[in-house]
Amino acid sequence: xxxxxxxxxxxxxxxxxxxxxxxxxxxxANQFMGxxxxxxxxxxxxxxxxxxxxxxxxxxxxxxxLSQFIARKPIDAIKIFEDSLN
Numbered sequence: 192x193x194x195x196x197x198x199x200x201x202x203x204x205x206x207x208x209x210x211x212x213x214x215x216x217x218x219x220a221n222q223f224m225g226x227x228x229x230x231x232x233x234x235x236x237x238x239x240x241x242x243x244x245x246x247x248x249x250x251x252x253x254x255x256x257l258s259q260f261i262a263r264k265p266i267d268a269i270k271i272f273e274d275s276l277n
Contacts, residue, residue, distance in 0.1 A: 217271050219257040223250060224275040 223229065229245070236243055251258035261268040 213267065213271070216257060216260045216268070217274070219254045220268075220271045221275045223253050223257065224272065226253070 233243055247258055247261065250261060
């Protein structure tokens with residue numbers, strides 16, 4: 192997993208495009224949401240009027256770069272996570 196992640200400073204230094212960075216974050220979010228434990232929690236909520244909540248610490252332990260992306264670009268992150276549900 193670590194070899195697929197990038198340092199967000201690489202984006203600032205112009206080493207990769209913003210689109211490529213967002214694609215990597217999208218892939219990381221899809222992997223996170225595809226995690227068996229996350230899937231189990233989501234299935235348990237079906238039919239209940241509850242929101243699905245994830246701790247930033249949980250994301251950080253899965254992928255520190257993804258948690259940094261969420262903190263720095265929350266609107267973009269919400270869109271990526273919403274898209275992963277569809």
